Amino acid sequence: MTAIQSAPLLSKLLSRRDLEFVLYELLRVDGLTQRPRYADHTRETFDAAIDVAAKIAEECFATHNKKADQNEPGFDGRRVLIIPEVKAALDAYCNAGLMAAAHDYGLGGMQLPYVVAQACFAHFNAANISTAAYPLLTTANANLIQAWGSEEQKAMYLPHLLSGRFFGTMCLTETQAGSSLSDIKTRAEPQADGSYRLFGSKMWISAGEHDLSENIVHLVLAKIPGSPPGVKGISLFIAPKFLVNTDGSLGPRNDISLAGLNHKMGYRGTVNTVLNFGEKDGAAAWLIGEPNRGLGLMFHMMNEARIGVGLGAVMLGYTGYLHALDYARNRPQGRPAAGKDPLQAQVAIVAHADVRRMLLAQKAYVEGGLALGMYCALLVDEQKTAESPTARREAGLLLEVLTPIAKAWPSQWCLEANSLAIQVHGGYGYSREYNVEQFYRDNRLNAIHEGTNGIQAIDLLGRKVGIDGGAALAVLAREISGTVREAKAAESPELRSLGEQLGAAFARVTDVAREFHRSAGYARTALANAHVFLELTGHVVVAWIWLRMALVAAQKLGTTDNPDRDFYCGKLQACSFFFRWELPKTELWHRLLNESDPTCEDMQDEWF
């Protein structure tokens, strides 16, 4: 690689100023360098990694985003054909060591905090989410093997996954088993040597077949004959495309074959496959962990994957916002409402209040989403490296309750940001000569894959709220109360009022949670309306994050003549927007839950 220079100042991927605000002013991630694991790091090494990521994202990923969208992977009967820019970009990514950004030095990694690695990865999501999907899956795959694989498995796969010589997949879904994984049918037949042979077909496998890497490591859910029915009988296997010899060289091709390609509305550059395991004598596979514990292991990885999907949704919204802002500042159209003199020059559309509304909403959604996602990423670090066991446990609890929100909220509201970015562009917005229509198509997938938002809602209300007798929600309550207290003690009446509003809004969440545990009848209807609870909690959590940002901004503005005055004013105004235009929606959601609205439960199939 040639020497890395600093990223372009006027990136349309991600505002570096905002990212630094989130990392260093809001989350103070430079504090992590005090911990033994990150002792070799400084803010400078964090920034250097982000510089490298920003540069590769701009120069190798963004440059083929549209081309990859317009030239989907195809199959010529023998090979999957992918435009060469994808491999070139991924090679640059791997060569820069980014596949192992957060991994141990001993594994060849940079041992960066997870939150910094995510700050790096955000640029790839913004630049080209479908090419970024390959490393996303590969890292998740490596993390699972690192966490649960045997020493032999780790030695065989980890170094190659982390160098990018092998890529990875997750093979969960089957045609008849999407959200309902208990219904998978793929069979794992035990062999005399301790290995297994897989027979079955897997659907929607991203990166399932390609020549971008030397090998593909599939992590596959399957059932060992005689296992219990349902989710308690699912095991997890490694099944590589090519068998791997003990010296790391590749052996014969495994019995895994491409049965078809799926064609989607977005993420078109990511090859998405139907894979058949065991068309001949079975795909050789090796059990990870214990039999029948596969789903739990997969979900260990799924939680990080869900935060990753959420951050992907954020970044599609974020780059769309920056595109819309740039367009609005440069597109002359119309005149101020007061005094429409056709002889005067047209004004840039950013001058129109309705355009400012659309930009402000995008800003509130995407900057709120970024801060939420980065906060969750920091919790991953806290869970692993915080000093006290209590702090680690509490970080884990917060992560549990925030993960469905971090996945679902951006996939809904940052998609809305993408829609607003189109609207700001007018007719150019839906034109494929511009970029924003692709962001919108790409982002529509995020509310579905890695668990639909309906599944996230059931996870939040049905599982997470009840963990350890409500411990996760209690930690969240403590954190939010702290921010409320801080805001109420602020000098600014506006901030004090926002503190009051957040307190009242969070009470709506605890209200529902309390009743949920008290009354079985209430609980049944509330679960039927779990979607509403996810909406409610999501907006309250993002309001909390916004208030935290506003408190930082207000404090910085207090120091006179701050050169970043405009930046902090923007944070305060976006926070006000979220509280005035968005947070009141929680009143309606709370009312539906509070009144145990039975409309959807009562609706009969025959009445449609």
Next chain:
Amino acid sequence: MTAIQSAPLLSKLLSRRDLEFVLYELLRVDGLTQRPRYADHTRETFDAAIDVAAKIAEECFATHNKKADQNEPGFDGRRVLIIPEVKAALDAYCNAGLMAAAHDYGLGGMQLPYVVAQACFAHFNAANISTAAYPLLTTANANLIQAWGSEEQKAMYLPHLLSGRFFGTMCLTETQAGSSLSDIKTRAEPQADGSYRLFGSKMWISAGEHDLSENIVHLVLAKIPGSPPGVKGISLFIAPKFLVNTDGSLGPRNDISLAGLNHKMGYRGTVNTVLNFGEKDGAAAWLIGEPNRGLGLMFHMMNEARIGVGLGAVMLGYTGYLHALDYARNRPQGRPAAGKDPLQAQVAIVAHADVRRMLLAQKAYVEGGLALGMYCALLVDEQKTAESPTARREAGLLLEVLTPIAKAWPSQWCLEANSLAIQVHGGYGYSREYNVEQFYRDNRLNAIHEGTNGIQAIDLLGRKVGIDGGAALAVLAREISGTVREAKAAESPELRSLGEQLGAAFARVTDVAREFHRSAGYARTALANAHVFLELTGHVVVAWIWLRMALVAAQKLGTTDNPDRDFYCGKLQACSFFFRWELPKTELWHRLLNESDPTCEDMQDEWF
């Protein structure tokens, strides 16, 4: 054409039962047959026309919807190439006489009420909105020439447009003049013979170049040198692709050339062009109406076009809903929340409350939108044929105030329906092997073309609310009050409560309108928040339409053992859904307007 048989019973385009409910039970359009213009018609002739439309839509339009999406029009340097199915479908449409469905017998038309013609056209919108765009534009073009053309112009163009021998376009936008038409630059040079020569370039011209018809009749906005600046200096011209001889035969090609094709996210089957007028010695053109009055004439057509766009948005949502319903009834996945026994068979997903929520929301949006659109179409008939001048005038006023809503509301909420249809389908939803992702892409255009929703909002609050000192809103108030009174007198406590709620919600609209006229300061901020007023008024109007439907349904259910019991129960439940889940949003919108929320106005460009 071969003999037409009745439409398939299980159409996924449009529920015939629902359409008949709207036409005959809600709007009682069979009453129109009492009027002289429609005296030859009966409900049977209306139904026969709808049968023909449904059959051609199913057999000729729906069948190439995906193919047209996947094979956009191209340009080989000489001709625009369009898949042959498009011309075959349009020939079937024209041969059935549908291009002139609502036109006079004397012009070869069927002289159907406009509302019945729209009921026919709804099927084409659902089946294939991009092929349907050609007749939509041609009919609008013919209507304008019929209304404002000279006798000579009418004789030269009308019969050929209404037979489908010629197709039409609307050429308004230029690169620098989209929403701001006052900035168009296309020049119309007067010639000695009374004609003009056009010089300029027009952008986003749908159906601007093709071989689907023998000729293309462009209606072009341009400025005659020396005209006043701005919108008061815009004139309207006819400029045909081929000059037309007095005997109807075609003369030489006009100086109009294709400068490029636009490629969009949706509506891909509709060729969309950049057209250059006058690259050589000017495009021959003829003035319609008086000089400098062009924008007013164009807007006469635009109002019908906007109702047409709104109905297009409705029908994309509607067909998406029927696809989602069909999928939900046939897709087994998961088990009831109570008792998840993996040994039991999976249930159809329509059994899950969250799926029912998504279906019910779609039903509320699309059936509400259809009824609103058809009501507006009926108002077009009332405006032309109602017995008293007062009734005609009032229908016109209602149309004025409802048009921005009929355009904007479905383009927002029936797009949301399309998003929910994707969500119901899970991973299949965004897969191009299924249909719903295309509906979503197609529908995203409707909030922009024919005037963005931001423009509709300014039109509603800035113009329509003030017409004749508030006369339009007063007529709407009278109509809504009538429904409120009727509901409050109902036996059912639920209907009485809905009546109360609608009354309260409409008071929010009148509240804002009153203050708007009383205080200039309030008016300024309200106009900056005009989008919110459009949201507020749109939801109140659709709630009104839903309550009218519920009143009819309740009355029908009163007759015991109604065989359509399920149908009417569905109407009542969807009405309840709209009032419980949607109408409360008007409280928040009202609050923003009431408090003159300054957040968007106060935001500074530098703060983004």
